[in-house]
Amino acid sequence: MSQQQPENNNEELRVGVYVCHCGTNIAGVIDPKEVVEFAKGLPDVVHATDTLYACADSGQKQIKEDIKKHKLNRVIVSACSVRMHEATFRGAVSEAGINPFLMEMANIREQCTWAHGHDREGALEKAKDLTASAVAKSRFLTSLDMIEVPVTQKAMVIGAGVAGISAALDLADQGIQTILVEKEPTIGGVMAQLNKTFPTMDCSI
Amino acid sequence: MVDAARHPRIDVRTFTEVEKVEGFVGNFKVTLREKAKYVIADRCNGCGDCARVCPIEVPNYFDMNLAPRKAAYVPMSQSVPLVYNIDLDACIHCYKCVDACGALEAIDFSQEDKLVEEDIGAMIVATGFSHFDPSVMEEYGYSRYPNVITSMEMERLNNSAGPTAGNLIRPSDNKNPQKLAFINCVGSRDKRYNPSCSNFCCMYSIKNAILLKQMNPNVDITIYYIDIRTPSKGYEEFYDRAREMGIHFSQGRPSLITEDPETHNLFVHSEDVTLGKVMEKEYDMVMLNQAAVPQPDQNHMSSVLNVAQSPGGWFMEYHPKLRPIDSPTDGVFFAGACQGPKDIPSSVAQGSAASSRASRILQSDHWEIEPTVAVVFPERCSATTRGRACGICAKACPYGAINIFSPEIPAEVVTAKCHGCGACVAECPEDAITQLHFTDAQILAQMRAVLADKPEEKILAFRCHWCSYGGADLAGTSHFEYTANERGLRVMCSARMDTDFIYEAYRLGAGAVLYSGCHPQDCHYITGQLIGAKRASRLEKIFERMKMTDGRFRVEWISAAEGDKYARVLNEMQAVLDDIPMDDLKAEIEQLKPEMSKRLKKFPGVPGVQEAMDYSDILVDAITKQKEAA
Numbered sequence: 116m117s118q119q120q121p122e123n124n125n126e127e128l129r130v131g132v133y134v135c136h137c138g139t140n141i142a143g144v145i146d147p148k149e150v151v152e153f154a155k156g157l158p159d160v161v162h163a164t165d166t167l168y169a170c171a172d173s174g175q176k177q178i179k180e181d182i183k184k185h186k187l188n189r190v191i192v193s194a195c196s197v198r199m200h201e202a203t204f205r206g207a208v209s210e211a212g213i214n215p216f217l218m219e220m221a222n223i224r225e226q227c228t229w230a231h232g233h234d235r236e237g238a239l240e241k242a243k244d245l246t247a248s249a250v251a252k253s254r255f256l257t258s259l260d261m262i263e264v265p266v267t268q269k270a271m272v273i274g275a276g277v278a279g280i281s282a283a284l285d286l287a288d289q290g291i292q293t294i295l296v297e298k299e300p301t302i303g304g305v306m307a308q309l310n311k312t313f314p315t316m317d318c319s320i
Numbered sequence: 321m322v323d324a325a326r327h328p329r330i331d332v333r334t335f336t337e338v339e340k341v342e343g344f345v346g347n348f349k350v351t352l353r354e355k356a357k358y359v360i361a362d363r364c365n366g367c368g369d370c371a372r373v374c375p376i377e378v379p380n381y382f383d384m385n386l387a388p389r390k391a392a393y394v395p396m397s398q399s400v401p402l403v404y405n406i407d408l409d410a411c412i413h414c415y416k417c418v419d420a421c422g423a424l425e426a427i428d429f430s431q432e433d434k435l436v437e438e439d440i441g442a443m444i445v446a447t448g449f450s451h452f453d454p455s456v457m458e459e460y461g462y463s464r465y466p467n468v469i470t471s472m473e474m475e476r477l478n479n480s481a482g483p484t485a486g487n488l489i490r491p492s493d494n495k496n497p498q499k500l501a502f503i504n505c506v507g508s509r510d511k512r513y514n515p516s517c518s519n520f521c522c523m524y525s526i527k528n529a530i531l532l533k534q535m536n537p538n539v540d541i542t543i544y545y546i547d548i549r550t551p552s553k554g555y556e557e558f559y560d561r562a563r564e565m566g567i568h569f570s571q572g573r574p575s576l577i578t579e580d581p582e583t584h585n586l587f588v589h590s591e592d593v594t595l596g597k598v599m600e601k602e603y604d605m606v607m608l609n610q611a612a613v614p615q616p617d618q619n620h621m622s623s624v625l626n627v628a629q630s631p632g633g634w635f636m637e638y639h640p641k642l643r644p645i646d647s648p649t650d651g652v653f654f655a656g657a658c659q660g661p662k663d664i665p666s667s668v669a670q671g672s673a674a675s676s677r678a679s680r681i682l683q684s685d686h687w688e689i690e691p692t693v694a695v696v697f698p699e700r701c702s703a704t705t706r707g708r709a710c711g712i713c714a715k716a717c718p719y720g721a722i723n724i725f726s727p728e729i730p731a732e733v734v735t736a737k738c739h740g741c742g743a744c745v746a747e748c749p750e751d752a753i754t755q756l757h758f759t760d761a762q763i764l765a766q767m768r769a770v771l772a773d774k775p776e777e778k779i780l781a782f783r784c785h786w787c788s789y790g791g792a793d794l795a796g797t798s799h800f801e802y803t804a805n806e807r808g809l810r811v812m813c814s815a816r817m818d819t820d821f822i823y824e825a826y827r828l829g830a831g832a833v834l835y836s837g838c839h840p841q842d843c844h845y846i847t848g849q850l851i852g853a854k855r856a857s858r859l860e861k862i863f864e865r866m867k868m869t870d871g872r873f874r875v876e877w878i879s880a881a882e883g884d885k886y887a888r889v890l891n892e893m894q895a896v897l898d899d900i901p902m903d904d905l906k907a908e909i910e911q912l913k914p915e916m917s918k919r920l921k922k923f924p925g926v927p928g929v930q931e932a933m934d935y936s937d938i939l940v941d942a943i944t945k946q947k948e949a950a
């Protein structure tokens with residue numbers, strides 16, 4: 116497990132910014148092109164463009180091609196929530212050879228156009244600021260690798276009532292060595308003490 | 321039961337307890353205490369000759385102490401494994417058992433407890449539940465009146481393998497009862513004891529009533545209940561069947577049981593809610609359906625296993641809706657009633673689910689974890705600068721992921737145990753820890769960007785990833801509109817919201833700041849929210865002393881389901897700003913800036929922060945220029 120570094124090494128930054136329309140979800144309230152124009156003037160931004168659906172295959176393809184063409188080393192996607200598509204865009208940039216942690220999203224849909232539908236001007240200002248915020252963060256992003264740990268392929272189940280027994284049997288049937296630990300002299304738990312059990316009314320053991 | 325004992329890949333260790341758990345996902349080291357049985361398991365063939373000759377009898381807990389067992393014993397004849405135990409507390413050392421065992425030589429009084437270490441990759445906790453002791457409810461007379469028994473005693477008495485071979489008799493005179501009452505919710509749904517529902521008592525009282533009625537259709541049975549809860553598949557039909565069989569149901573929790581000292585018959589006093597009538601009915605026998613409660617050693621186990629407990633004492637799952645099987649510790653899962661009362665079908669289902677969650681990890685020889693973890697700058701830790709590691713970080717960490725080996729050695733994060741809440745980062749008084757992907761420099765640069773233009777109009781909102789950010793998303797998804805002056809920043813947990821960020825926001829001239837995370841019981845980092853909340857209330861006091869206008873700093877706990885609340889809070893904060901004349905607001909901001917700067921003296925020394933400040937000046941220039949051009 117290597118210690119990863121919190122500082123980046125002052126490499127020359129080449130930031131690409133993608134402002135999504137999300138059909139009319141975003142573009143129905145603000146003009147993404149205005150955000151693009153704004154982004155073009157931010158430090159280190161070498162490429163900025165709007166895109167109809169950033170998450171669609173075509174949108175992802177465009178980002179991947181641009182990474183090569185413009186030698187991008189940071190990607191900003193101003194679109195929806197990270198809870199929606201962070202994994203999508205991390206995947207896309209890493210396919211084009213950029214570390215997934217060098218992609219940053221700005222949430223201009225759930226937390227902007229959808230929440231400020233009647234304040235177009237306010238929404239536009241906010242979309243610009245959130246995009247600038249993502250660009251700013253990207254200046255200090257560093258490549259990170261998933262941390263890989265070894266696994267001892269053996270399980271332990273603590274408590275041998277009906278739940279523990281069922282877990283142990285399923286693990287063992289999947290080929291996993293399992294230690295079943297029970298503090299009493301017999302396994303079975305409460306169920307072993309019961310008379311017939313609902314819903315089937317059969318004997319409990 | 322027998323299948324488990326016979327399975328070639330299951331190693332059953334009975335009479336064994338967990339002493340210690342160390343390590344992390346994929347790499348746990350568990351110390352087990354194998355208690356001495358004084359019988360050599362491999363030699364005992366389960367003949368029971370030792371028990372037959374043993375002269376000592378003690379109550380058998382397995383029979384709810386209704387019947388005796390010997391000092392040489394198995395809890396029940398179908399015990400798995402069928403290996404006898406010698407109960408040394410009861411034994412008088414007559415050694416008759418040794419003679420009876422004879423050539424097998426299975427009995428060994430020199431045995432001692434054995435500590436064994438096991439390396440495992442994942443763990444399933446299935447420690448079950450215990451039973452509420454109704455003797456504390458004086459009104460029901462349990463342990464005073466012989467014919468008031470608990471449901472567990474009933475299960476043993478009604479059981480063909482039990483002490484009476486299934487012949488249900490009254491303890492007072494060994495007669496078969498003809499008139500019986502069951503009382504539900506004894507110690508459940510009762511604010512004095514357990515406010516929650518025990519899940520399966522409704523069903524087992526109906527079960528036992530049906531079984532008794534099947535054996536003898538003439539018995540008269542009444543079930544006293546608050547509500548009958550039969551939501552699972554086929555359960556309502558089960559209830560219908562009981563009513564068709566003539567079992568009576570009376571709604572209302574009985575207030576008192578009295579006894580006729582001559583006959584030992586019982587009188588149940590209650591108010592039948594449906595009839596609106598106060599009643600007193602006579603029975604031969606009364607069964608108390610006692611609450612399911614956490615194991616007596618649940619608190620101890622929770623600290624051994626490093627898993628949290630829900631308010632009722634049960635083990636707490638990672639997320640009640642989305643990750644109900646996982647514990648907050650990676651590689652540790654829950655099954656069955658230890659996580660909350662569950663009947664057998666649910667316990668079996670959860671056992672299977674837990675095995676599949678665990679085998680995700682165990683099927684491969686490695687496992688990947690998110691790298692957004694804490695990293696120590698050893699040269700900044702007080703261990704290096706003053707020869708004394710303060711240990712505040714280790715105390716803050718909800719996962720015990722930070723080691724302080726000695727005062728001179730800087731704190732060390734065990735990366736694989738770190739869940740990336742950022743509590744240690746914000747708590748460290750020396751700014752000697754950072755969190756990857758959520759560094760001070762990154763967050764500062766973001767703050768500068770959103771506060772570049774007319775900061776006094778802005779509401780800077782710090783939200784935790786799991787809850788408040790989700791709440792903000794939901795506000796949008798539901799189109800609950802709120803002020804567009806909000807500028808959101810996301811960290812993983814409110815524990816990461818450093819006081820420096822809040823001071824810096826005001827120093828930069830922010831109109832208002834929201835400090836928002838999950839509710840304490842929803843925290844994705846066990847106790848992260850508690851740390852965040854403590855810090856937030858400290859800040860509230862500080863700003864009060866500074867005479868900051870009420871409402872310019874707001875602390876709110878907002879779940880991912882509370883989109884309406886997120887919108888409301890933001891609109892209320894906007895209203896606070898709208899109420900202050902702009903000149904007054906600007907004057908207040910200017911007046912407090914020196915106070916904020918004073919508290920930020922050490923901030924520029926934090927690794928990366930000076931760089932972020934220099935960069936931000938360029939960024940702010942660019943933003944202003946672009947906005948003017950538009």
Ligand SMILES: Cc1cc2nc3c(=O)[nH]c(=O)nc-3n(C[C@H](O)[C@H](O)[C@H](O)COP(=O)(O)OP(=O)(O)OC[C@H]3O[C@@H](n4cnc5c(N)ncnc54)[C@H](O)[C@@H]3O)c2cc1C
Nearest residue numbers: 274276277278298304305312313447448449656657663664
């Ligand atoms: C009176 C009564 C009647 C019931 N009737 C029915 C019925 O008819 N049908 C039905 O579906 N459900 C019924 N139930 C519910 C049923 O008992 C539970 O669903 C079931 O027992 C839960 O199984 P479990 O494995 O989670 O827990 P348990 O049965 O409690 O098993 C837990 C096991 O873990 C062991 N253990 C505990 N702590 C440790 C430790 N620290 N180390 C090692 N081992 C430990 C215990 O000794 C025990 O063997 C009834 C319950 C009661 C009280």
Ligand code: SF4
Nearest residue numbers: 374411412414415417
């Ligand atoms: S030595 Fe102890 S266990 Fe053995 S027969 Fe005597 S009393 Fe029973």
Ligand code: SF4
Nearest residue numbers: 701702710711713748
């Ligand atoms: S809190 Fe900071 S200074 Fe104290 S031991 Fe931890 S890293 Fe070192």
Ligand code: SF4
Nearest residue numbers: 717738739741742744
């Ligand atoms: S406090 Fe949080 S961030 Fe720090 S080591 Fe513990 S889990 Fe990781």
